[in-house]
Amino acid sequence: MVDIQLFRNGMSLLGGAVTVITTDGDAGRFGFTATAVSSVTDEPPTLLVCMNRNSYAHEHFKTNKTLCVNVLTGEHQGVSWDFANRELTSEERFAKHHWSCLKTGAPALDEALVNFDCVIHESHEMGSHTVFYCRIADVRIGNADDGLVYFNRAYHCLNDKSVAS
Numbered sequence: 652m653v654d655i656q657l658f659r660n661g662m663s664l665l666g667g668a669v670t671v672i673t674t675d676g677d678a679g680r681f682g683f684t685a686t687a688v689s690s691v692t693d694e695p696p697t698l699l700v701c702m703n704r705n706s707y708a709h710e711h712f713k714t715n716k717t718l719c720v721n722v723l724t725g726e727h728q729g730v731s732w733d734f735a736n737r738e739l740t741s742e743e744r745f746a747k748h749h750w751s752c753l754k755t756g757a758p759a760l761d762e763a764l765v766n767f768d769c770v771i772h773e774s775h776e777m778g779s780h781t782v783f784y785c786r787i788a789d790v791r792i793g794n795a796d797d798g799l800v801y802f803n804r805a806y807h808c809l810n811d812k813s814v815a816s
Contacts, residue, residue, distance in 0.1 A: 666802035669723045671734045672700055673750075673758040674708070676715030680758060681708035682744060684735040686801050687780075688720055696787035698767055701780045707737075709781065713774065718785060719757035720767040725797040725808030730760065753789040764798055766791040 667686030674681055687701035698720060702709055712718060723730055733744050749761040753768035760766065769785035776782075797810035 663804050664802070666800045666807070669727070669731050669799040669801050669806070671721045671723065671730055671760060672702070672712075672718050673721060673760075674712045674715040674718045675752075675756050675758055676717060678711040678714035679741065680745060681711045681741050682734050682758065683708055684731045691784060696790075697772070698769060698785045698787065700783045700785055702783065703780055704776065705779065708741075712771070712783070713781070715757075716771045717755035717757045718769050718771060718783070719753065719755070719759045720769065720785075721758075721760040721763040722765045722767075723760075723799040724762065724764045724793070724795040725799050725810055726795070727760075727762070727799055728806050731799065731806070753791060755788050759791060762793060762795070763791075764793050764795050766793075 670685050670688050671682050672685050683706055689699050691697040691699050730748055733739060733747055750758040751761055753759050753766060755768050755770060757768060759768060767787055768789040770788055771783050772786045773784040774781050797808055800807050800809055
């Protein structure tokens with residue numbers, strides 16, 4: 652078996668878009684910061700979101716059965732920190748930023764790079780996490796042209812245009 656710290660060090664070099672995953676419904680309004688989001692298929696449009704089962708918000712997402720993947724811009728490091736900060740209440744996290752709702756009612760960050768509004772279609776448990784398979788109900792693309800990524804245990808802003816080959 653691979654050493655856990657070696658695995659974590661390797662994964663720190665796999666950069667990922669920084670997102671805030673939000674939900675609202677009968678179980679209340681909650682959110683968390685994540686990089687473990689990926690496209691599954693475009694027919695039907697589906698994402699996967701991985702969430703630690705020990706998270707304070709885990710059962711709320713399972714109960715609400717909706718979520719919004721809010722992809723952050725380079726200006727949103729503070730948003731990421733707020734939703735990762737265990738000392739803030741859910742109300743304090745949401746009060747610091749501007750939100751609206753798309754089709755599912757899950758909070759959508761108004762200034763996000765893109766919002767993927769989703770219904771949780773299936774979930775599976777793997778190790779310490781739940782993998783949510785999320786069908787896309789709506790997409791809203793923002794006006795920013797830079798993204799926030801987490802790579803090598805630090806935030807980086809992607810805003811340079813690459814030349815297509």
